[in-house]
Amino acid sequence: MSLTLNQMAEAARALNGPLFADLPGDLAVSFEFFPPKTPAMQESLWQAVETLVPLAPRFVSVTYGAGGSTRERTHATVARIVQETPIPAAAHLTCVNATAEELDGIADEYWAAGVRHIVALRGDPPGGEAGFQPVPGGYASAAELVAALKRRHDFEISVSCYPETHPEAGSLAADLDALKAKHDAGATRAISQFFFEPDTFFRFRDKVAAAGLDVELVPGILPVSNYANLKKMAVSCGTNLPEWMGRLFDGLDDKPAARQLVAATVAAEMSRRLYAGGVRHFHFYTLNRAELSYAICHLLGVRPAQEFAA
Numbered sequence: 685m686s687l688t689l690n691q692m693a694e695a696a697r698a699l700n701g702p703l704f705a706d707l708p709g710d711l712a713v714s715f716e717f718f719p720p721k722t723p724a725m726q727e728s729l730w731q732a733v734e735t736l737v738p739l740a741p742r743f744v745s746v747t748y749g750a751g752g753s754t755r756e757r758t759h760a761t762v763a764r765i766v767q768e769t770p771i772p773a774a775a776h777l778t779c780v781n782a783t784a785e786e787l788d789g790i791a792d793e794y795w796a797a798g799v800r801h802i803v804a805l806r807g808d809p810p811g812g813e814a815g816f817q818p819v820p821g822g823y824a825s826a827a828e829l830v831a832a833l834k835r836r837h838d839f840e841i842s843v844s845c846y847p848e849t850h851p852e853a854g855s856l857a858a859d860l861d862a863l864k865a866k867h868d869a870g871a872t873r874a875i876s877q878f879f880f881e882p883d884t885f886f887r888f889r890d891k892v893a894a895a896g897l898d899v900e901l902v903p904g905i906l907p908v909s910n911y912a913n914l915k916k917m918a919v920s921c922g923t924n925l926p927e928w929m930g931r932l933f934d935g936l937d938d939k940p941a942a943r944q945l946v947a948a949t950v951a952a953e954m955s956r957r958l959y960a961g962g963v964r965h966f967h968f969y970t971l972n973r974a975e976l977s978y979a980i981c982h983l984l985g986v987r988p989a990q991e992f993a994a
């Protein structure tokens with residue numbers, strides 16, 4: 685990994701000094717939420733939104749359930765964030781179980797609701813169904829969806845990327861080709877699947893650069909709230925869980941407070957090293973909880989924007 689002089693100085697500072705002392709907070713953050721199923725989950729989501737909004741995130745995004753199962757709830761959540769907060773809201777949208785006409789209609793509804801940013805994805809078939817199959821008259825890939833969205837409105841488009849290669853991709857080269865196709869179709873940012881070692885992201889960044897792809901890469905940071913659940917997610921996402929993490933979370937299942945501290949430390953340390961390596965935008969998978977993401981942002985020097993300062 686080639687480092688600029690600034691990055692080398694930053695890396696030395698990270699190695700020699702206290703990791704988190706007086707960081708300037710010269711970075712952008714964004715947060716991902718999922719649409720709540722119940723009034724109680726709605727309440728806790730909104731508490732998380734109200735806690736994180738003062739950090740003036742570049743945007744917040746709301747996921748779109750497998751197979752379009754949360755179409756209405758995703759729309760309602762995004763629309764509420766647009767109406768009730770000053771923060772740009774992005775809606776996730778997938779190709780699964782919807783025709784091109786239906787997806788174009790959803791895009792028009794978002795545009796009419798003031799949403800100017802879409803996270804465009806191929807998506808996964810609903811639980812249990814094997815392999816993605818485009819519906820007749822549907823979009824067959826994220827790149828096709830990106831092109832269709834750009835044809836309809838001048839949306840800002842973010843897409844996904846996979847530092848450890850998507851489980852379905854035949855090879856890293858095929859994965860980079862898919863990313864290039866999405867970029868060529870109009871996507872300007874690629875948010876990464878979660879990972880747990882900074883070099884995983886740096887190696888991927890170098891490979892994307894070597895492929896001549898000039899797309900903004902944003903690391904997706906998943907603070908670990910439940911290690912057992914994480915193991916299941918990692919298998920389905922093809923994400924490597926380093927053995928040291930298993931040893932670190934061992935014995936903490938019934939100690940939520942200690943587990944949170946360990947989770948914040950692990951994610952903050954990785955984010956600090958990514959920062960030392962030149963990363964200046966971090967995307968947090970909040971799982972609709974604010975504490976861990978807020979603590980990590982605070983450690984990285986992010987403070988409430990002036991208008992929110994007490």
Ligand SMILES: Cc1cc2nc3c(=O)[nH]c(=O)nc-3n(C[C@H](O)[C@H](O)[C@H](O)COP(=O)(O)OP(=O)(O)OC[C@H]3O[C@@H](n4cnc5c(N)ncnc54)[C@H](O)[C@@H]3O)c2cc1C
Binds near residue numbers: 746843850
């Ligand atoms: C930041 C982020 C946000 C996400 N948000 C959501 C969400 O809100 N809702 C949701 O349901 N899922 C979401 N996902 C998961 C995503 O839908 C799955 O990872 C899905 O399997 C791939 O969708 P994609 O857009 O990343 O696919 P692409 O980037 O188009 O493809 C990923 C890889 O799979 C390969 N591939 C694609 N299609 C095929 C095919 N038909 N046959 C063989 N190989 C193929 C490509 O070559 C590429 O290598 C998200 C993932 C990320 C990283």
